[in-house]
Amino acid sequence: IYLDNNIHKDCECAMDCDGDGIKDGEDNCPCNPLISKTTFRVVHPVFLDVFRGNQPVANWNIEEGAIDIEQTDNAQASLIYGEHKLSSVDYEGTFFVNFTKDDDYAGFVFSYQSSSLFYVAMWKRGTTPESNDGTRPLAIGGLQIKKVQSVTGPGKELGSALWFSGDTPGQVKLLYLDPAGAPWVPQVSFRWELIHRPKIGLIRIRFLEANGQVVVDTGNIFDSDLLGGRVGLYVASQRNVGFKLLNYECNELVPKEVYNSLTSSQKSLTGVDPEPASPAWL
Numbered sequence: 001i002y003l004d005n006n007i008h009k010d011c012e013c014a015m016d017c018d019g020d021g022i023k024d025g026e027d028n029c030p031c032n033p034l035i036s037k038t039t040f041r042v043v044h045p046v047f048l049d050v051f052r053g054n055q056p057v058a059n060w061n062i063e064e065g066a067i068d069i070e071q072t073d074n075a076q077a078s079l080i081y082g083e084h085k086l087s088s089v090d091y092e093g094t095f096f097v098n099f100t101k102d103d104d105y106a107g108f109v110f111s112y113q114s115s116s117l118f119y120v121a122m123w124k125r126g127t128t129p130e131s132n133d134g135t136r137p138l139a140i141g142g143l144q145i146k147k148v149q150s151v152t153g154p155g156k157e158l159g160s161a162l163w164f165s166g167d168t169p170g171q172v173k174l175l176y177l178d179p180a181g182a183p184w185v186p187q188v189s190f191r192w193e194l195i196h197r198p199k200i201g202l203i204r205i206r207f208l209e210a211n212g213q214v215v216v217d218t219g220n221i222f223d224s225d226l227l228g229g230r231v232g233l234y235v236a237s238q239r240n241v242g243f244k245l246l247n248y249e250c251n252e253l254v255p256k257e258v259y260n261s262l263t264s265s266q267k268s269l270t271g272v273d274p275e276p277a278s279p280a281w282l
Contacts, residue, residue: 018030029250031250032250038246038248040232041062042082042083043082044082049077049160058073068245068246074102085229088228097125097242102125103141104237106123106238108232109231116149116150116153119146119175120145120146120162121143121145121192122234123184124140124143125141126141127139136160138164138165143176143205146162148171198228200270202222204218253270256273
């Protein structure tokens with residue numbers, strides 16, 4: 001089911017399209033009265049991975065302002081998600097790993113519908129080989145995007161499938177693996193930018209350094225199985241991960257660079273964003 005951001009499609013008011021009392025220029029979703037700003041004041045944790053029983057459950061701390069969050073422990077795979085349901089969305093944030101002796105996963109989720117249905121972008125610093133006894137599968141360093149459609153839900157099977165850098169039938173489909181294997185770097189901030197446009201199945205993710213240098217750009221990925229949901233954060237076996245300046249905005253348009261790469265039929269369902277969230281797209 002496609003979740004339409006534009007509840008008031010025919011509204012022509014230039015100041016407050018959705019009538020929620022927030023001027024359009026200050027409203028993250030100007031045509032949806034249910035959403036006006038980013039907030040993770042209310043979050044829902046999901047513990048996904050029990051196949052490594054020696055690890056604790058994740059410890060998520062929500063800092064004042066509800067747009068900064070930290071996961072402190074070397075814990076089982078876990079995610080948190082917020083309250084707002086979004087369809088076409090720009091979702092961005094900064095993450096910083098303040099621990100130098102580990103190399104595991106940190107990232108974010110989007111189109112979260114349930115603990116069995118969501119997309120996850122997960123970035124690993126280094127490769128972890130398969131264990132000798134086969135209980136821990138291969139995890140390759142670099143950015144990965146996975147589609148979770150789990151027949152079991154949280155537990156050993158899903159946890160192992162999320163860790164593995166490949167497809168696991170009935171659990172996870174690998175949509176993207178960075179061919180360069182660029183790692184995140186401890187004690188360095190990285191900014192992510194997600195463009196998700198379910199109407200055309202578009203997923204585009206970039207990670208940038210503080211100076212605006214693009215570290216990873218997935219290019220256009222197309223998948224239309226999950227058409228919207230909640231957004232959140234993901235960590236697996238990585239301690240001291242801070243997420244800052246989280247922001248999501250409803251947006252049906254795309255940057256010109258992305259628009260020019262679309263087919264004619266795809267272009268008919270979107271348009272050029274004259275003011276993309278990131279100046280790097282200009």
